[in-house]
Amino acid sequence: MKQEQPLTIIQADQGWLPLNIDEIWAYRDLLYLLVWRDIRSRYRQMALGPLWIVLQPLMTIAIFSVVFGGFAKIPSDGIPYPIFAYAALLPWQLFATATVKASDSLVNNVHLISKVYFPRIIVPIAAVLVSLADFAASFGVLLLMMLFYRIYPTFAVITLPLYILLAMGTAWGVGLWLASLSVKFRDVAIAVTYLVQIWFYATAVIYPTSIVPEKWRNLFLLNPMTQVVEGFRWALLGNGQPPNIISLLAVILVIVLLISGAFYFRQTEGSIVDEI
Template sequence: MVQTAPGGRAVGRGFVMEVTLGAAGREPAPVTILKPARGWASLDLKELWRYRELVFFLIWRDVKVRYKQTLLGAAWAVLKPLFSMIIFYIIFGRLAGIGTDGAPGPVFYFAGLLPWVLFQDGVTKAGASLVAGSNLITKVYFPRMAIPLAAVVAGVVDFMVAFAVLVVMMISYGVHLTGWVWTLPLFLLLALVTSLGVGLWLSAMNVAYRDVGYVTPFIVQAWLYASPVAYSTTLIPQGPWRVLYGLNPMAGVVQGFRWAILGVGEPALGLLLTSTAAALILLISGMVYFRRMERTFADVV
């Protein structure tokens, strides 16, 4: 007889996973304990890590389907920020005459729109993702966070495509890369963190209250004007105001993004730190709320 010995024990979501040695010791056969969950659940990111292949396949599905179903496919990834760029250039650049920190208008706006579109698509898609995946939620177990996470990360592919266009634009306008371009992935990551944080809140609320689906476009639109996409942070008065402005994490993202590739504006460390802190608070609170609501998803959706 093979002796079964309890191994590591982690408490999470009302399930206690005990790892024991299975028959012949080939693979550990986990013991799942089911009992009512009470109160706040732990984040249990280990479980999400165990399901990383599923997250990968969900991202891959989202990307594939997005490019398969549309006539123009990858072109949309470019067209969306391109149209917004043209509008911003005409209205804010030409008519309103708002300054672009000395950078060529089109490049200035396009560089701001890239992280913004990543954020906007991530929030919108993640917000609707659980409801769209209700057939999965009611039939199979996996960490539910995989669904909004995949929806957010899938946007990176669109981002890359649009980024290639930005590079072409920079070359044709003769804009030189700065030495700080290596910080770009950090701002990209900050955009993803913010997007996921908001997406987790919205998706979990959307399961119980479909109103969220109607509210999301307004939130996103208001957020756009609260972020320095169509204007520069230099419009905001120096000092404490600008640091406070960083409470909108997208302010830090967009500002930092432009600074890293165009060298316009300044690193604005205070603003950046506030933004990073705000983004992390959004993400962590989103995760906690999501985990708390998660156990009712299958019953309510």
């Protein structure tokens, strides 16, 4: 008598669903493959290849130093302006690149999503992790700049991984919301560009928080990315805003953003293929 094979039915769930973190862990090999695929394909057909990782921020800093540090005379709290701006631009680019990539990740991977079952949330997670690889390469340039300017980190440098995690958490939270919305509304991709630009000027990348009026400073510091860039300056350059109660509120804001984004993503996950 022929034994019947077990039948597995995969169907879309409904309503607010659990995150199923164990399922994400089970597909960790796929997450690794997606990250490695994107890293290789990004620079495969470029003449300078991975050098663009460090050339792009260096060219940006050169422009910032001339325009904002030279012409506009924006203060840098006693730190040479190039390294003052670069220490903030580095985590900002991690966030901005990760956010844009995560928001486009579902649309860009429709060929994979429509053919193979796996937790769809892996796609925006992989997009953020790819940006972390670029950050690691550019961070080496920052260390060389610190040696050139003879600036040495203090014991506060041990907090640096926490600020990196805060930047990635912010990117994941925003990216999960935007990735879900971009499937339904294709003009979200256009809005993301403007959102990142506005957020850049609302973050203390090219200027210190000391020039922000006192009555607005606490509200200004609620911006998680201002906490990140000020934290980088404090941990590496001995300059910037050390963590305080406002930092804790910013972290809570990111946690709420991340959890709500993950649950919203799970709610809309079942209709992703149909919408795309």
